[in-house]
Amino acid sequence: MNAQGSRRVLAEFAYEVPPVERGYTGQTLYVNLSDNTIAARPVTDEMKEKFTGGRGFGLWLLWHGVRDNTKWNDPENEIVISSGPCGGTTQYPGSGKSLVVSISPLTDIPIDSNVGGHFGPLLKFAGWDALELQGKAERDVIVIVDGQNGRITVEEAPDVPVDTHLIGHWLIEQMAEKEEDRYFMSVVSSGQGAEHTRIGCLNFSFYDRRRKAPRFKQAGRGGIGTVLRDKRVKAIVVKSPPVRGDSNHPADPERIARAGMRLHKEIHDYDDQQNRMRRRGTSYLVGIMNDYDLLPVHNFRYGSHPDAVKIDGDVWQSRFSQGLPDGCWYGCTMACSHAVDGYTVRTGPYKGQKVIVDGPEYETIAGVGSNCGIFDPDDILEINFYCDTYGLDTISFGTLTAFVMECYEAGVLDKEKTGGLELRFGNAGAAIEMLHQMARGEGFGRIAGQGIRRMKEHFVREFGADPQFLQDIGMEAKGLEYSEYVSKESLAQQGGYGLTNKGPQHDEAWLIFMDMVSNLLPTFEDKAEALHYFPMFRTWFGLCGFCKLPWNDIVPPDNAYTDEPAKIPEHVRNYVELFSGVTGREITAEDLITMSERVYNFQRVFNIRLGKGLREHDAVPYRSQGPVTVEEYRSRAERYDKQLRELLGLDPEKMTTEEKVAALRKHREAQYQKLIDAVYERRGWTRNGVPTLETLKRLGIDYPEVVAVVQKHL
Amino acid sequence: MIRINNRDEMEWEEGLTVSVLLERMRFSFPHIIVTIDGKVVPRDEYETHLIPDGANVRVIHLIAGG
Amino acid sequence: MKVLAFDSERCVGCHICEEVCSDTWFKATDVEKSSIRILDEGTGLLQAVFCVQCGECIDVCPTKALYRDRKGIVRLRKQLCVGCLSCVGFCPYAAMFYHPDQLEPFKCIACGQCVEGCPANALEIVEEPTPALTVTEQWEAVAG
Numbered sequence: 001m002n003a004q005g006s007r008r009v010l011a012e013f014a015y016e017v018p019p020v021e022r023g024y025t026g027q028t029l030y031v032n033l034s035d036n037t038i039a040a041r042p043v044t045d046e047m048k049e050k051f052t053g054g055r056g057f058g059l060w061l062l063w064h065g066v067r068d069n070t071k072w073n074d075p076e077n078e079i080v081i082s083s084g085p086c087g088g089t090t091q092y093p094g095s096g097k098s099l100v101v102s103i104s105p106l107t108d109i110p111i112d113s114n115v116g117g118h119f120g121p122l123l124k125f126a127g128w129d130a131l132e133l134q135g136k137a138e139r140d141v142i143v144i145v146d147g148q149n150g151r152i153t154v155e156e157a158p159d160v161p162v163d164t165h166l167i168g169h170w171l172i173e174q175m176a177e178k179e180e181d182r183y184f185m186s187v188v189s190s191g192q193g194a195e196h197t198r199i200g201c202l203n204f205s206f207y208d209r210r211r212k213a214p215r216f217k218q219a220g221r222g223g224i225g226t227v228l229r230d231k232r233v234k235a236i237v238v239k240s241p242p243v244r245g246d247s248n249h250p251a252d253p254e255r256i257a258r259a260g261m262r263l264h265k266e267i268h269d270y271d272d273q274q275n276r277m278r279r280r281g282t283s284y285l286v287g288i289m290n291d292y293d294l295l296p297v298h299n300f301r302y303g304s305h306p307d308a309v310k311i312d313g314d315v316w317q318s319r320f321s322q323g324l325p326d327g328c329w330y331g332c333t334m335a336c337s338h339a340v341d342g343y344t345v346r347t348g349p350y351k352g353q354k355v356i357v358d359g360p361e362y363e364t365i366a367g368v369g370s371n372c373g374i375f376d377p378d379d380i381l382e383i384n385f386y387c388d389t390y391g392l393d394t395i396s397f398g399t400l401t402a403f404v405m406e407c408y409e410a411g412v413l414d415k416e417k418t419g420g421l422e423l424r425f426g427n428a429g430a431a432i433e434m435l436h437q438m439a440r441g442e443g444f445g446r447i448a449g450q451g452i453r454r455m456k457e458h459f460v461r462e463f464g465a466d467p468q469f470l471q472d473i474g475m476e477a478k479g480l481e482y483s484e485y486v487s488k489e490s491l492a493q494q495g496g497y498g499l500t501n502k503g504p505q506h507d508e509a510w511l512i513f514m515d516m517v518s519n520l521l522p523t524f525e526d527k528a529e530a531l532h533y534f535p536m537f538r539t540w541f542g543l544c545g546f547c548k549l550p551w552n553d554i555v556p557p558d559n560a561y562t563d564e565p566a567k568i569p570e571h572v573r574n575y576v577e578l579f580s581g582v583t584g585r586e587i588t589a590e591d592l593i594t595m596s597e598r599v600y601n602f603q604r605v606f607n608i609r610l611g612k613g614l615r616e617h618d619a620v621p622y623r624s625q626g627p628v629t630v631e632e633y634r635s636r637a638e639r640y641d642k643q644l645r646e647l648l649g650l651d652p653e654k655m656t657t658e659e660k661v662a663a664l665r666k667h668r669e670a671q672y673q674k675l676i677d678a679v680y681e682r683r684g685w686t687r688n689g690v691p692t693l694e695t696l697k698r699l700g701i702d703y704p705e706v707v708a709v710v711q712k713h714l
Numbered sequence: 715m716i717r718i719n720n721r722d723e724m725e726w727e728e729g730l731t732v733s734v735l736l737e738r739m740r741f742s743f744p745h746i747i748v749t750i751d752g753k754v755v756p757r758d759e760y761e762t763h764l765i766p767d768g769a770n771v772r773v774i775h776l777i778a779g780g
Numbered sequence: 781m782k783v784l785a786f787d788s789e790r791c792v793g794c795h796i797c798e799e800v801c802s803d804t805w806f807k808a809t810d811v812e813k814s815s816i817r818i819l820d821e822g823t824g825l826l827q828a829v830f831c832v833q834c835g836e837c838i839d840v841c842p843t844k845a846l847y848r849d850r851k852g853i854v855r856l857r858k859q860l861c862v863g864c865l866s867c868v869g870f871c872p873y874a875a876m877f878y879h880p881d882q883l884e885p886f887k888c889i890a891c892g893q894c895v896e897g898c899p900a901n902a903l904e905i906v907e908e909p910t911p912a913l914t915v916t917e918q919w920e921a922v923a924g
Contacts, residue, residue, distance in 0.1 A: 090864040183843075209844050210919045245863015245883035254880040257865060261878060264869020274744050291742040324915060330842050331864030513743065513775035519719040520774065534777070552745070552777055559776075560747040560754050566776055 007160075010141065011036035013152040017127040017241070020249045023085030023582040024048060028061065029128040031143055031154065033231055034075050034135030038152050043129050050700060052543035054084035055112045056599040057130045058101030059606060062110060065134055068609055072105040072223070073230050075136045081188070081236075082130035083120030086582050087545020088248040089331075091260030092574070093267065094547030096121045096329020098204060104222035104502075105198040105230075106396070106451050107479040109607045111222025111502050114542050116328030116337060117204030117215075118186040121545070122147070125184075125240040125247050137232035142171070147240040148184075157234055163191040164203040165355060165389040167235050168214045172207065175237065182207045184243060187214065188236040190225030191391030196441030197449025199396040199481075200225025203388060206328055215339060216358050217328050220393035221505050222480060223451075229391070243330065251584030259574045259581070260331065267333045267554050275553050276313070280320070281336040282362035282549075284313035289366065293636075294486045294512060296371040298425050299402035300475055300623050301632050303486040307375035311365050315377055334550045336361075343381055348436045350389070360384045360394075366484035367398020372405055373425030382432055390439045392449075395505075399481035400452050401431050403474050410473075412465045418444040452476040472622045478503040478612065487624050489639075490516035491668075492527040495675050498620040499531060501603045501613075507548065508535040514566055528678035537567070539596035544579060551575075598699045601684075601691045602706065608690060609709045615689040618676060626668045630657045633664070640664055688713060716769045726767040732760040735771065745776040781852025781910045784816070784890050786828040790902035793818060793826050800897035805886065806879075813879050815888040816903075828903075831875040831888040837867035838914040848917065852910040853889050861885075 018025050030039045043057075051060045058080035065078045080101045089095035098120025104111035123131055126147020133143070142157045161167050167189045176182045187205040194200025202225050203216040219225075241247075250256050271278050286308060289295035293303030309315075320326075320338040328337040340357045360380055368383040369375060387394045401423075407413045408423040415422060421430045421444055437445025447458055452474045459465040475482040480503025487493040493516070496509035511530050515521045521530050541548050552568050562569045572589050580586045587595075607613025626640075627633040633640055634657060641652040644660060648667055652660055680687060684695030690713040696702040716726050718739065732748050732755055735741075748755045749772045755763050765771060795811065795818055802813035811817065816830040833854050838846045845860035846867060863883035867876045876887050895903045913921070 090862045209842075210916060243862050245861070253883075257863075257878055257880065261865050261868050264866050266869075268870045288743050291740045324919075325840055325842050325866065327842055330862045331866055332842075333840070333866045333869065510777055513777060517719070517741075518772070518774045519721045522720070555745055555776060565747055565774060568776070 007142070008156040009153050010156055011038055011154040013038035015040060015127065015150045015152065017147050017150050020088075020124060020247060022251050022584050023248055024053070025124055025127050025129050027128060028057070028082075028130040028132055029145065029152065030132045030134070031152070032135040033133065033137040033141065033154065033233065036154055038154070041132075050598055051602075052084065052595055052599070053129065054082050054087070054097075054099040054545055055101060055539070055542040057082040058099055058112065059110060059599060059603055061130060061132045062101050062103070063602075063606055065132065066103065070103060070610070072103045072108065072227055076134060077103045077227060079133045079224060079227055079231070080130055081120060081123065083124055084543055084545030086248075086578055088121030088124050088243075089250070089256060089545075089578065089582065090243065090245055090247075091257050091331055092550075092578055093260070093263055093327070093332045093334045094329070094550040095331065095545060095578075097541070097545050097547050098219070099542045100202060100219045100224050102222070102224045102227045103610070104224070104480070105226045106223045106453070106481075107503050107612075109478065109502070109610050109612045110603060111224060111480075112542065112603075113202070113219040113221045113224055114507065115202065115204045115219035116206070116217035116547065118206040118329065119188050119204045119236075119238055121243070121329065122184060122186050122238045122240040125243060126238050131236070133231065133233070133236070136230065140232050140234050142234050143236045144175075145236070145238040147238065160234055162189075162195075162234055163389040164189045164216055164391060165350075165385075168203065168205050168216060171235055171237055172205070172214055175239065180242070181239070183209065184240045186238050188228075189234065189391070190228050191389050191439070193387070193390030193392040193435075193439040193449070194225035194229045196446055197392065197438050198223045198226050198451050198454070199393045199400070199449060200227070200229060200391045201387075201393040202228060203391065210324055211341070211356065213356060215328075215337070215356065216388055217337060218388060218393070220395055222502060223393070223396075225391040225393075248582060250582040252581040255577055255581035259577045263550060263554075263574065264333050266556055267550075270557065271334075271554055274555065276317075277549070277553055278333070278335045280313040280317045281338045281359070283316035283360065283365060285362040286365050286370075287312035287314075289485065292512075292517065293489070296366055296402070296484050296486050298373055299371060299406040299473060300482070300486055301406075301629070302635060303488075305370055305375070308370060310375045311369050311377055311380060316360070316365075319377060332547070332550070334547075334553065336549055336553075340381060343385065345385060346378070346382055347432050348386060355385055357381050357385045358388060363484050364394040364398070367395050368401065368431070369398075371398050371402040371484060372431055374428045374431065376428060379428035379432070383428075383435060386432070386435050386439070390435070392435070392438065395483050396451060396481040397435065398484065399475050400448055400455065401434065403452050403455070404434075404448055406473055407459065407465070407470070410469070412459055412463060412470070417463060451479065452481055453479045472628045474621055475623055476504070477620050477624075478617055480504060482624065485510070485512060487512065488626050491671055491675055492521050492530055494620060494625050494672055495527065495531050495679055497624060498618050498672070499676065499679050500535070501600065501607060504620070504624075508538055510534075520566070524674055524678040527675060528682040531679045532682045533567075533593065536593045536596040536600060539600050540575075540592050543595060543599060546575070594699070598701050601695060601699055602701050604685070604689075604691055605696075605706050605709050608713065613689065614713070615676065615680075615687070618689060620672070622665060622669070625672060626664055627661060630661060633657055633661050686714065690714060716765060716767065716771055718771050719773060720770070726765070730765045732763045732765065735765060736760070736773070739773070741773055741775070743775050747774040747776070748772070749774070781833060781908055782890055782905050783833050783908050784830050784888055784892075784895070785904050785906040786830070787902045787904075788825040788827060790900045791818065791826045791828070792900045792902070793820065794899060796897050796899060797894035797903060800894045801888075804891065804893045813881070815875075815877060815886055816894055829873060829875050832873060833890065833908075833911075834872065835911055835914050837871055837876060838916050840866045840870040842866065844916065848910075848914075854887070855889055856884060856887070858884050
């Protein structure tokens with residue numbers, strides 16, 4: 001393929017690359033693909049003060065870009081990518097994340113998806129605090145942000161491949177004149193799967209200097225890859241000036257260096273005794289979750305499986321190439337982003353190719369593995385590779401495939417309805433074929449790729465399925481597929497999934513151990529406090545450009561002796577140091593929560609503005625709360641019987657299993673409603689889940705257009 | 715009888731160490747803090763530290779979730 | 781390879797080596813800028829911290845800025861370094877150093893200046909076998 005011949009410049013914009021000052025460039029880049037407008041927009045002090053950066057900037061820009069009735073595929077929907085003021089710091093592990101915000105094709109409300117790779121930091125060093133992409137191109141394009149030469153272009157790219165493992169390599173080869181150019185270049189791409197489904201993901205590249213190849217991290221959740229392809233964008237490329245230790249130009253570099261060296265040392269000294277993230281990444285969680293009955297098996301029916309040992313951390317450790325600092329941004333010694341080299345693809349269009357498979361991470365192993373009854377590591381790798389290159393979210397793919405499999409086994413689906421695919425639990429071949437169908441936009445894969453919410457409607461309408469059963473077992477809320485933890489025995493985590501802004505993704509709160517195991521949240525007030533603090537704390541990472549993992553996947557040895565060990569106080573202090581050290585704005589640990597609250601409440605109001613965001617939208621499927629079926633109840637009968645006796649004063653001996661299922665359900669659903677009341681109160685919302693005027697005032701986000709949205713519901 | 719996390723109960727036996735308790739409860743998560751009657755047990759004593767009958771044992775799991 | 785060696789029996793704790801080192805490489809007399817540090821940990825014998833050229837930091841560096849030169853000495857290519865300081869935290873001997881005056885870390889490259897300056901003959905340059913290849917070097921051999 002001739003690169004120069006196939007690329008034609010449609011729009012061009014020259015700019016002076018500004019220096020980064022204290023974590024900000026002071027401008028965002030606006031690109032409209034419909035009319036090829038390219039513009040620099042100022043970052044105001046108000047934006048920095050109230051919205052910080054990252055997800056905050058994304059939501060703020062999106063809010064002003066869309067109307068109350070904007071749908072995901074309307075031209076005015078945007079994709080906003082922003083790292084945050086601390087993003088691009090090289091000294092502290094986990095400081096290179098990007099946050100992507102858009103109106104989701106799955107949920108019809110804003111989604112925020114966090115991702116590693118080099119794009120966000122390099123975008124900043126190329127002169128931009130955020131990239132705001134609006135409009136729709138007529139034909140396939142690539143957007144190039146060249147921060148080496150101060151030039152933005154939108155270029156037609158008809159014969160450039162779409163799938164990530166091809167386009168990622170291709171663009172880097174085309175655009176790099178010498179090896180060093182590859183270092184400071186990053187590509188955002190999706191794949192052909194994103195074109196025909198609603199579960200498209202974005203891949204963010206980083207150049208692996210040892211493998212001499214690009215690697216990819218995924219902004220998986222919410223279908224932003226689908227939005228990218230709907231805009232006819234094949235890729236976004238950024239080239240930045242060489243990264244240096246002071247590229248982010250922090251106010252107090254030494255403060256940051258000291259915090260960074262402390263954490264590097266801590267990881268060096270303790271990771272091998274703790275999670276061994278450097279060796280196994282998040283795959284270590286498979287065995288742990290299995291031990292605690294939390295690993296989703298067969299569409300979240302069960303929490304463990306005897307075959308889990310075949311896909312646990314030790315197995316992956318033997319598959320990962322070891323001894324390399326697989327960080328997805330410079331200086332991340334947590335180094336969780338492992339890869340399998342030289343994997344030979346077994347099926348589909350790339351059969352026989354030797355590829356690098358990035359990951360798999362825990363969510364992928366549990367989602368496309370145990371949850372679908374698939375326990376062969378090679379099957380998981382095959383699915384992982386194709387999901388990434390086709391631009392499909394492994395979590396949504398796993399959870400929706402598990403749903404399809406349960407429907408198949410329950411008789412809702414059969415071979416005729418699936419076009420010949422025998423989608424039973426454990427049938428990896430059928431799952432992989434469905435994946436290829438998604439990429440081609442054909443057959444049953446096309447239906448499944450619409451996500452669980454739309455499949456439920458389809459199965460009821462076309463196949464006469466029982467809507468209640470599908471509602472109970474379809475693990476989605478707000479339209480987004482659940483991530484991979486069984487929340488049945490933890491009421492707090494049911495809230496951690498249900499009472500979220502974007503849908504059931506655990507990055508807001510993971511409270512299962514605190515609640516179910518450690519029993520640290522015995523009252524509704526305790527749970528509500530946790531569902532206030534942790535979502536706010538974790539939101540903050542996404543405002544600043546940080547990754548969550550170095551917060552608590554490594555802990556200092558004296559953490560046990562602190563007042564609040566679950567919060568990892570020493571690491572919270574590090575974050576206060578880092579933010580203050582970068583921006584020169586002195587903050588406290590309490591300020592950090594307030595900063596998040598502003599953005600979090602703004603996002604809630606944004607949901608309301610788009611017609612969701614109320615109590616009814618925080619409902620969850622019963623499968624996330626308790627046993628839906630008799631079979632499921634019987635599998636853990638001892639546990640459930642005990643609860644009937646101790647919590648409800650019932651005598652299980654005198655009840656049929658159906659009666660027991662019903663009694664437990666009534667209890668658990670009522671508990672969830674009480675939890676909602678407690679959490680809304682703690683968050684400063686009405687009983688209908690609407691932030692009150694007082695809350696908006698306290699946070700300083702009582703802008704007229706924000707107040708106007710909530711007033712209709714007060 | 716010993717009490718675990720202010721909720722679960724387990725039969726006490728002669729020679730019950732922290733390690734044995736963790737094994738029996740399938741508490742395999744590496745980030746835990748164990749206290750016996752309010753006092754933290756250092757990690758390197760799990761193999762040897764005996765749990766007295768009637769003890770109030772807390773096994774605090776620090777949050778996880780990737 | 782030729783590396784620095786220290787004889788604690790001979791060291792008198794004059795710290796001249798630190799001064800010579802920082803003066804050689806930073807044109808300053810400042811122990812914080814020295815790649816050798818003499819420590820008194822109260823054991824009766826003084827200890828010296830300096831790089832033994834083990835090469836563990838080569839595998840930790842995300843940019844391949846750290847490498848072993850033809851003479852076996854581990855060195856830093858400053859133009860590749862992004863100042864992440866991973867190597868500082870991961871050095872098993874705490875012999876990779878940071879100073880706020882510069883972005884890149886620094887270490888002993890066995891130049892021998894301190895040996896010359898040591899009045900007690902506590903330091904010398906000795907021949908040691910070169911350690912086995914690091915993972916990075918193995919990859920380099922494969923990838924070319």
